[in-house]
Amino acid sequence: MATLDPIEVMVDGHPVTALPGTRLLDVLRGLGLRIPTLCHDDRLTPYGGCRLCVVTRRDGRGGLVLACSTPVLPGMVIETHTPEVVEARRQQLQLLLLNHRLECPICDRRGDCRLQELMFEHGVSEQPYPFERPLIPRDESSPVITRDPEKCILCGKCVRLCDEVQGVAAIGIVHRGLQARVTTLLDRPLDCEFCGQCVNNCPVSALVARPYLDDTPAWLREPATTTCAFCSCGCQVTGETWNGALVRVTGAGVDEPNRGKLCAKGWLGWDVHHAPDRLTHPLVRRDGRLMDATWAEALDAVVGALRRARDAGHRIVGLGGSRLSCEDAYAMQRLMRTAAATPHIGLGPAGGARALVEGMGALTGAPRSTATFDDVRSADVVLVLRGDPARTHPLLKTELVQGVTQRGQTLVLAHALSGPLDRHATLRLPVHPASEAALLHGVAARLLALDPGLASRVHGIPGAGEWLASLAAYDAETVVRQTGLDLTALDALASVLGHARTLATAVITGLGIPGDEAAVTRAAVALDALVGGRGVMVLGEKANLQGVIDAGLHGEWLPGGRPTASADARAEVGVAWGQPVPPPAPVPLLTAIQADGGDPVGVLYVAGQDPAGAWPGGLRGTEAVAAAAFVVVHDAFMSDTAQQADVVLPVAILGERAGSLVAADGVRRPLVRLEPPPRAVPQDRDIFREVSARLGIAMPEEAALVAEMEALCGWPRPRASVQCLVPAEPPAAAAPIDGLLLDGSPQVFRSGSITDHSARLQELSPSVAVKLSRREAAELNIGDGDTVLVSVGDRAALLRARVDPEVRPGMLVAPWRARWGTAASRMIPGDEPAHAHIRRSS
Amino acid sequence: MIEPHAAGAATLATPPVAAAAAAAPDAPGVEALVDTFIAAHPGGHERLIPLLHLLQERLGHVPFEAQDVVADRLGLTPIQVFSVLSFYHFFTLTPRGRYPLKVCMGTACFVRHATRLIETIQDTLGIDVGDCTPDRLFSLEQVRCLGACGLAPAVMVGQDVHGNLDTKAMRRLITQLRSQGRREAVAAAKETPRG
Incomplete structure (x- = not known):
């Protein structure tokens, strides 16, 4: 793009160069200038709500402008610390205090509050306006999170993070003027993923986490940053201790890969350390x-x-x-x-071991992924296979939500299960369980049929000829039969992949996800080579x-x-x-x-x-x-x-x-x-x-x-690349589908044996239950709370039923393992999809 | 409490249109409305406000059930729809009357005694600002400037602006609207004979 030539602007009397399109705030902060903000967050689209980032513009349409939402323009003349800027910020802080109950000495956030810092810097101690602050009671009806509307300054960070980053949009700002407040629909208790991003990014203490409420002021707590070990995303989290005990966990600032983002497990699951049933003696x-x-x-x-x-x-x-x-x-x-x-x-x-060893290792000579989070972020098309990362790898999910909502990324989701990410997918391909590999072979064959020249991309790779020949077995009819998709869906995928400038592929793994993870990985690597993608990322089930x-x-x-x-x-x-x-x-x-x-x-x-x-x-x-x-x-x-x-x-x-x-x-x-x-x-x-x-x-x-x-x-290991291709396995005889697909793969609050021992996560996840769609509930006359008999072949379990609108018709979702008795793990025979029958027994 | 003028309303059989609005909006009807709109207007979230306008116009209000349908079709969550809806006073959660009386309280109308018009309506129909008559024929709202300051004091009924109103003209307007409602109800009943 030719427009990326740097432009020159004047900042506080000094010439400065910047790239066009950059936000003024980034330019100013890049110069080391302190520009206060309360509503700004680098991970969100500009908002301009708190109006503390005002600076004086001297050229063109002069006056006070918002640094956070103004792009730099050639010849701009900006002054950052004029008397009117300081006065505007002071008055704005006083206006913000209209909504804020000042009780700093006893507040949970004392010493760790952006508003308190800014008030101190600007010499503001109270609000001088003759308005009464609306009295709104504190809301403690939700699990874990307490909302205090009288402290909320309506910066909207929580609402925007919930929407743009987490993709849940469980809360919103309702009404207007003095009545405006952040709440759920009809003030119901929160029913969300409890990722904690709203709490961790609240600049004041309008949102607090009850498990982490304590009397220790910020300056007495000792922070240490470690790597979260609940899944394989590698998120950096900060644990704060006092007297040797962990009293608070937050996302670690701007550190890669999560940049402050968290999920319920990484935020709350640490009470496992003190679980009463920990083994302490040999x-x-x-x-x-x-x-x-x-x-x-x-x-x-x-x-x-x-x-x-x-x-x-x-x-x-x-x-x-x-x-x-x-x-x-x-x-x-x-x-x-x-x-x-x-x-x-x-x-x-172990979830992902075969995908890395028999999948990546077989084709690249090294048992490692060929793509990273950066590749997933920067690709314009992301293909997610086998499962919903919202359930297994929450950080990947937030990256994909941000990609779709903020960067216009195309998200293709191909798996048989239900999950929260479905809502955000550009193209949702609900394939038959365990048919992802057939889908990839089929679409590769289709792309080659549309553009035979593509084959030249893989010609240099040993085994390419055999792979190309093996695709002949995956004609459209076979793929349609194997995947249960129609031809339109297959063509839509071919079109997306054919037009993709950059493609990144993610393979989700975890016990209970049907299908051969290694075969899907090999198919994904071959397809990636064919379309010239960024690589394939295998997400292991467990941390390391x-x-x-x-x-x-x-x-x-x-x-x-x-x-x-x-x-x-x-x-x-x-x-x-x-x-x-x-x-x-x-x-x-x-x-x-x-x-x-x-x-x-x-x-x-x-x-x-x-x-x-x-x-x-x-x-x-x-x-x-x-x-x-x-x-x-x-x-x-x-x-x-x-x-x-x-x-x-x-x-x-x-x-x-x-x-x-x-x-x-x-x-x-x-x-x-x-x-x-x-x-x-x-x-x-x-x-x-x-x-x-x-x-x-x-x-x-x-x-x-x-x-x-x-x-x-020899860490860091060099990036692996494709060394050879192997023929696609011949299409399996399509197994007749008898009954409902039993999905025992990881769930948002329950991902394995460790999370089962966290009292906080147990509070968030429903008691041992089998979830079913509204359609099945109506057809089989099963209601919420009924006891049902779920059977796969001759293995059966009695479970409590829960009707969940998020579950796709034709499926049952049960915990893989539960603390007091096993559920899906005993019924599911292995990699192959398990078809279950369910009937009411009470 | 019922004023003499309101007695007429008591004799009036509930007009079919009003009855439709009064009944809980049946979800298929709302779904059909929303789906037709969505099909005719391809696009994204920017269709939210026009859709809310449509529902407010057709249903007389936008109940939560209708908001759920809108949220589902636009890929939003219900709270996101309610957040927008609650920001704009134009949208209501409770039904508006068939003839929503919007009394302008802008500066020009205010100094020309718009409050008297409010009082007249309150006395005549027995309803407060924000309320609807039991027969769902009239509702009363205050609005900011209608942009018809030359006609002050002005009242807007549906799409029509009535200006230079005094107490007497206001009463006459109400009577006139009431008989118009009766005529339309009878005509509608003839068109769709009901058992």
């Missing part, structure tokens, strides 16, 4: 019962079992989880590969999926993305460790755990997963745990696996840990300890190091271990 099974034990006894039992199994040549299996930090995962695989001398390690069915794989906790991958199959790579790592590295296992980890082929598991060492409680029934996790001769579990809670274990070792979780996480964007971010764990339980790696030492192989101490890991892993 447990050892004696005479068939798990009993409290000392650390020495527990470690002796673990070491004894490992030594016996190792020396007897029995199979030892190390099952890690993507909640582990990089350091913990590194220590675990080092223990398993050296002291326990077993190749059977990995993540099993990428980091755990980078650290080598996977049978096929050594630290730093070195393939275990390569003897050179094993030798290189072996030199660093001073120990030989075993070659890859002859069978996949899942087979090893299930002990198929008659080779029984001597020791099953589980850290960060719950095969007995959280795996789909079809994977036979419960049976595998029961069959293993000796089971060791690291967990913070008494999971189903822990209940069957021989030794249970309590560990630190979430903000009790130090170390690092690698988010879905491939960036490694620090974990900073916010508060100590109960009874000083160790981190996972402290246990692994001790066990390794007792088995005769001493691991380096903390600093040396981290240095060794960093040297091997």
Whole structure:
């Protein structure tokens, strides 16, 4: 664009250059000038509500102008601190006080209030106008959030964040003049996603979070920024502590990737630290019962079992989880590969592991995403596959909402489930469950039919010919049958992709999402190569999926993305460790755990997963745990696996840990300890190091271990690119749909075993229930609160029904796992979609 | 409390049109109105205010049920619709009369005794500002300047401006509107014979 030549403006008598179209406020702040604002937020479109950012314009239509909503123009003459500017701000502050009950000394926000700061700076202490402030009672009817309309200065930040960023628009400003106030429809209690952005961005204390109300003034609280560990977005959050206790959590300012944004889990879920059912003592099974034990006894039992199994040549299996930090995962695989001398390690069915290893890894040679949040932000078309990020990855959802509402991004949503993002999608493709890969192959074939020249884009890539040939099986008729979409929808997608200047693809993963995540990922990578997209981002279900794989906790991958199959790579790592590295296992980890082929598991060492409680029934996790001769579990809670274990070792979780996480964007971010764990339980790696030492192989101490890991892993890892293509799998015979699709994938307030233990999140999420659409409710004569029998094949569960208008007809939504009894996880056999029947039983 | 003039209203069978407005607006009717408008006017959220105008005109008010339909079709949430609606005094949540009497309280009308017109209407119809007669024929509102200062004091009824009104002319206007309403009701009843 030719208009991007810098222009010159005068600011306070000095010439300044700026890019045309820039807002005056950004130019002035870029010069280091202090321009006060209350309603402005970089993440929102300009509003001009508080009118504190006024500056004097001397040229053209002179006078006071709003810096936040005025673009710079050539030859502008601006003065920022004239007497009239200061006086205008003073008067404006006094006017704002018309709406604000002044009680600064006892206010929750004292010392942390933008209004208070500005009043102090401008010498304003009260409002001189002869008006009575309207008396409006405080609203405490909502969960978590209290609204105090008498303190609200109507900056509208909460309303605009809720709409433009969160995409929920649960609140609005109603009425006008002195009657104007922020409220919900008919003043009902809030029924929203409780992301907390309204509370965290309120410049005053009109919105406060009851869990974080405390008497400690801001200047006594100690802030520390850490990485949220509830999903793989890698959000930076600030925890404030007082006397060693966590008293408040907010989004961390302007830090990437979330820039202050939060979700319910990252905002409120930290009460898990103090959950009453936290494990604080090691447990050892004696005479068939798990009993409290000392650390020495527990470690002796673990070491004894490992030594016996190792020396007897029995199979030892190390099952890690993507909640582990990089350091913990590194220590675990080092223990398993050296002291326990077993190749059977990995993540099993952890959400996203197969997408990264068998999806990305198969085509790029590196188990990593090829796109980042920046690619998703800057692409003009974003394709989201398999699930609704509002339920699984809330930060991605806010980026997409902002893309659509603020930047005119085209959002294509292709999955079978229901979710809050549906409302914002430019193109919503409600495909049959598990048919996303068929959709991608079909649209690739269609694009090639429209423009055969496209094939030249992939010609240089090995395997391209076979891939192109395999697409022939995906003719329009087949794709229509597989996906349940009509031809118009397929053409609409082809048109969007054909016209996309830049495309970014996001693959959502999580236990309970139907379909083969690896196949969808491969299809997405191939399509991305065909249309010249920015890349594919795989969003792992849990926080550190990428980091755990980078650290080598996977049978096929050594630290730093070195393939275990390569003897050179094993030798290189072996030199660093001073120990030989075993070659890859002859069978996949899942087979090893299930002990198929008659080779029984001597020791099953589980850290960060719950095969007995959280795996789909079809994977036979419960049976595998029961069959293993000796089971060791690291967990913070008494999971189903822990209940069957021989030794249970309590560990630190979430903000009790130090170390690092690698988010879905491939960036490694620090974990900073916010508060100590109960009874000083160790981190996972402290246990692994001790066990390794007792088995005769001493691991380096903390600093040396981290240095060794960093040297091997080489973060930041370079961006991967497509190295080869593989043929599309032949179309599956379309399975007849019998009954309703049972959706057990993560929900907004409930995303796994940890969130189940948060009392605050439990308050927000309905009690264990199966949600159904209005249509099914009417057809089957089921009402809110009825007890219903849900069955998949011969597996059934009694659940409470809840009619939810957000649920798409033809589906049932049930929690994957619930604290008091499992729901969907036991009924859903595996990757394939589960079709359920439901009937009223009361 | 019923004034002599209002007695006429008691004898008047409820006009069919008013009856339609009085009944809770049946959702399909509202949906049809909104969908027809949406089909005829492609676009985005900028259609919100014209749509609210249409509903206010056709239904005499914009009840919450209708707002839900508008929100659904425009991809807004109900609170976003109500936020706009509550900002503008033109839109009402309760039904307006078939003949909404908007008495101008602008400066010119005010100094020429517009308050007397309000009092006359209150005395004649027995309703306060913001209210509607039980037969839904008349409602009373105060408005700012109608832009008809030369005709002060002025009253707007629907789309028509009546100027230079005094107490007597105001009473005459009401009587005239009432008989007009009766005539139209009879005509409407003939057109659509009802069992």
